[in-house]
Amino acid sequence: MRWFWQRIRANTQSWPGYMAYCAATTSSALLARFYRQGCPDSATPIQDVPLVALDIETTGLDAAQDAIVSIAAVPFTLRRIPLVDRRYWLVRPPSDSLTEQSVVIHHITHSAIEAAPDLMVVLPELLEVLSGRIAVVHYRHMERAFLDAAVRDGLGESLLFPVVDTMGLEAERHRSSLRARLAGFIGRRPTSIRLADSRRRYRLPLYQGHHALGDAIGTAELFQAQIAWRFFRLTPLERLWS
Amino acid sequence: METELVDLRDHLAGHTPFDDVALDLLSDIVSNIEVAYFKAGETILEADQTVDNLCYIRSGAVEVFRRGGQLFDRLGEGDIFGYYSLLRDRRVRYPAQALEDTLIYFIAEADFHRLCEASASFADFVEVGRPMLAATVEAKRKGNDMMVTRVRKLITRPPLLVESTETVQRVAQRMTEARGASALIVDSYTDDPRYTYEDDEGSLWQVRGIVSDSDFRATVVAGGMPPDALIGEVIGPRLYMVQADESVHEAMLCMLRNNVHRVPVMDRRRPIGIVEIADIVRYETSSSVYLVDSIFSRDSPQSLADLLPDVRASFIRLVSDGADSHMVGSALSTIGRSFTRRVLELAEMELGPPPVPYCFMVAGSMARNEQTLVGDQDNALVISDDYDPREHGAYFEALARRASDGLATCGYAYCSGNIMATNPRWRQPLAVWQRYFRYWIDQPTPEGLLHSNVFFDIDSAYGDHTLVEALQELIAARAPTNERFLAAMARNALNRTPPLGFFRDFVMEKDGKHNNSINLKRRGTAPLSDLIRVHALACGSRSQNSFERLADIGRTQLLGPGVGERLAYALEFLTMTRIRHQAEDLEAGRVPDNGVEPESVPATERHNLKQAFQILSNAQKFLAFRYPLPTFRG
Structure with missing residues (x-):
């Protein structure tokens, strides 16, 4: 486990540097514009960091095979989540990767998907919302991996940016703390860190899940709650991002 | 979206x-x-x-x-x-x-x-x-038909007017010609400006009374009067009348309360018609009218008790028809008074006529015309000063016992505080009662007044009403000037306080503690009518009903602008909520009580209740400030 954290720390300490490097080396004008906006310094108190809650729905769990069907982004700060700035896109996945099962989960119909634009059409708008903000996601391996894969497909380049992972913050407490490991040792079932279960621990209301926009709003609320309970408004960004 | x-x-x-x-x-x-x-x-x-x-x-x-x-x-x-x-x-x-x-x-x-x-x-x-409470109460008032229909709407023709010096035969002929069942007796001799009016020719007349077909049977024929007797001898000493602008409901209650079947309708002082109970029944078939009629035809307390389901039905009917608290309170008080009157009539039939005049006095909510379904009896006997305990004591003791037992049979529970005519202390001649009241008012202590509080809402229910009127006069004359008395009454009016409001399914107290239910009488209507009583006593009002008292208080400078109105809204809303919950209890087959559980109170009603509690709370603060205990001098 330790190697995992060390690797992440090594990575994250250099996020502004990484972004600057990419801005200089990318061959895509679109990505260059995004990277040039950079990201806040790692020492910035979290209360001063412009954030954006990001959630995607996909046709499956494997970024190599499955595709994005919808994206929601809700810019927010530690103080407020203004819904008026919310963005939501339906995206047409390449080929026929939309299965019956994922249709049922996301309540998105085939005809709505047929009419939706390609992710590459939506990408400029998405990057604009993400620019200069730190993305907040629940389980970074979904959002970051799927976006990276899609951009690789479309532009032939990687898209990487720093995120705050609310699931990771829950895991820190409920999976990797000494107490949590002891509980696991004696055979207790690990605490669920899924979005709905994590929200319940902070007494946040139950939202109907599996809709990108609802989950994005839910993630933003969860992050506010995590900071209120476990961190400080002045906690530096580097303690939280990955 | x-x-x-x-x-x-x-x-x-x-x-x-x-x-x-x-x-x-x-x-x-x-x-x-x-x-x-x-x-x-x-x-x-x-x-x-x-x-x-x-x-x-x-x-x-x-x-x-x-x-x-x-x-x-x-x-x-x-x-x-x-x-x-x-x-x-x-x-x-x-x-x-x-x-x-x-x-x-x-x-x-x-x-x-x-x-x-x-x-x-x-x-x-x-x-x-404006405050939501006011809006709610006003909206309800507008929606009510019986309240807004004026009694003048029921008048179809001018009254037959006859002079008191005409013979009974001539009046009978004129009534027959006019195809009328009643006539108003007028007099050119005027001694009471309240009943005096000027006709089109400019002559002055005074209305003396009303006669009907049944008077000819009961008084003229059965009484063996000669055809040339004067009609003035037929009419009774007391005349009840209603104003044309009063509501149909008010007119109905006036007749029921005074046990008369018709009253002249006046446009200020000028008679413009006669309205009969039958007219109102035709207009608005209301079960309480039939109910009161059937009360007077029952001949035993047990058969009176058989009417209890009808009382409940007419209560539910009034509530579902959208009656306001004044209407429900008056109707139930009128029903209660009718029971009282009938029980006493039956007792007199059994015991013989009273040896000296007396008045059966009711106290508390019945006197205020604010009864709801849940109430015990508060009553007393005021006997003429000719009363001799040795000679008459046994008669009045037996009368009181029959009245109290009879009322208990009819569903009016015995008073736990023993405020009943069966208690010898509350079965006394007028002079003793006057001594009681002088003592209460002149040497007041909050503790002493705690038990006699109920006697500051009194009214006559049966018998010689002048006996109770004498007591009402005494109170109105003596109370306003006695600061210590008012201060003691004010102190007692603060014993019961409202809660802060509601939170989820709990009643929340001012210290943040929670309760599962609230007694709306003890925590709402009772302290409110207590504090209205204090102001009414201070301004010498003779009214007993809280709304009428508020109107009297409003004519003085006692309360700040708008305060009286707010108190009326609060009382109306608290009373109606209590009444509505009693009606719901009845319909659900539960025993009605004064308790209300927050989970059965919708959000708007909670909001209004909270406001009403706040108005009460503020008014209590003002009361303590307005009537401080005077410091001792000398």
Whole structure:
């Protein structure tokens, strides 16, 4: 486990540097514009960091095979989540990767998907919302991996940016703390860190899940709650991002 | 609109006051809200900070405080706060703190004003203009038919007027010619300006009385009067009348209360017609009229008790017809008085006529005409000063026993405080009663008055009403000038206080503690009528009914502008809530009581109840300040 954290720390300490490097080396004008906006310094108190809650729905769990069907982004700060700035896109996945099962989960119909634009059409708008903000996601391996894969497909380049992972913050407490490991040792079932279960621990209301926009709003609320309970408004960004 | 926002919108739409707002507008509003999480203990609104949002509690609980730091309100899911400041100078008056982990939806100021404009019920709730309590009570009043129909509507022709010097034969002929069943007796001799009017020719007349077919049978023929006897000898000494502008309901109650079947209708002092009970029955078939009629045809307490289901049915009917508290209270008091009267008539039939005149006096809610279904008997006997205990004591003891037992049979429980005519202390000649009242008023102590409080609402129910009127006079003349008495009464009026409001399914007390139910009489209507009584005594009012007392108080400078009106709204709302819950209890087959469980109180009603409690609480503070205990001199 330790190697995992060390690797992440090594990575994250250099996020502004990484972004600057990419801005200089990318061959895509679109990505260059995004990277040039950079990201806040790692020492910035979290209360001063412009954030954006990001959630995607996909046709499956494997970024190599499955595709994005919808994206929601809700810019927010530690103080407020203004819904008026919310963005939501339906995206047409390449080929026929939309299965019956994922249709049922996301309540998105085939005809709505047929009419939706390609992710590459939506990408400029998405990057604009993400620019200069730190993305907040629940389980970074979904959002970051799927976006990276899609951009690789479309532009032939990687898209990487720093995120705050609310699931990771829950895991820190409920999976990797000494107490949590002891509980696991004696055979207790690990605490669920899924979005709905994590929200319940902070007494946040139950939202109907599996809709990108609802989950994005839910993630933003969860992050506010995590900071209120476990961190400080002045906690530096580097303690939280990955 | 996106699915997720529909969920948010529907949450709002499920809570008062958003439940009346058009969904399109709500969708707009929701897409514009800002969300924030507050952990338990965190401040949401700080005193004096500038606000530009209405706060909606999506989940959790919030406490709102007064400036002094006392708890002002506790709110839960679906409640709103912050509008008070938004409507004024946008400075926070009442700071707010999260009591539990709380998610707040902030609604923009501009959207708040859109809501106020688009929905009247929203505007009423946040009190743009006037308090919601007033709006609720007024709206109810407008919707009521019987209350607004004036008695003049029932008049179809002018009354037959005959002079008191005409013979009974001539009057009978004139009534036959006019095809009328009744006539008004007038006199050119005038001695009472209240009944005097000027006719078209400019002559002065005074209305003396009313005669009907039944008087010819009962008095003229059965009494063996000669055909040339004067009609003036037929009429009784007392004349009841109603004003043309009074409601049909008032006219009905006047007749029922005084046990007469017809009354002249006056336009100020001029008679414009005669209205009979039958006219009203035709107009508005109301079961309480039939009920009172059948009370007087029963010949034993047991057969009177058989009418109990009818009493309940007519109560439920009144409530579902949308009667206000004044109507329900008067109707039930009239029914109660009719039972009382009939029980005494039956007792007199058994025991023989009374050896000396007496009056059966009722006290408390029946005297105030504010009875509800749940009430025990409070009564007493005031006997003429010719009373000789050795000679007459046994008769009145037996009479009191029969009256009290009879009333208990009819569902009026024995008084736990023994305020009943069966108690020798409360079965005394007028002179003794006058001594009681002088003692209570001149040498007052809060403890002593605690037990005699109920005797400051008194009315006659049967017998020689002048005996009780003498006591009412004494009180009205003596009470206003006695500061110590008023101070003692005021002190007692503060013994029972209202709660702060509701929180989730609990009643919340001022110290933040919770209860599962509230006794609306003990915590609401009773302390309110107590404090109205003190002001009424201070201004020498002779009225017994709380609303009439408030009208009397309103003619003085005792209360600040608008205060009397607010008290009337609060009393109306508290009483109606109590009455409605009793009616619901009855319909559900439960024993009706004064308790109300918060889970059965809808949000709007809670909001109004909280306001009523607040009005009561403020009025109690003023009472303590207005009637301080005078310091001893000498």
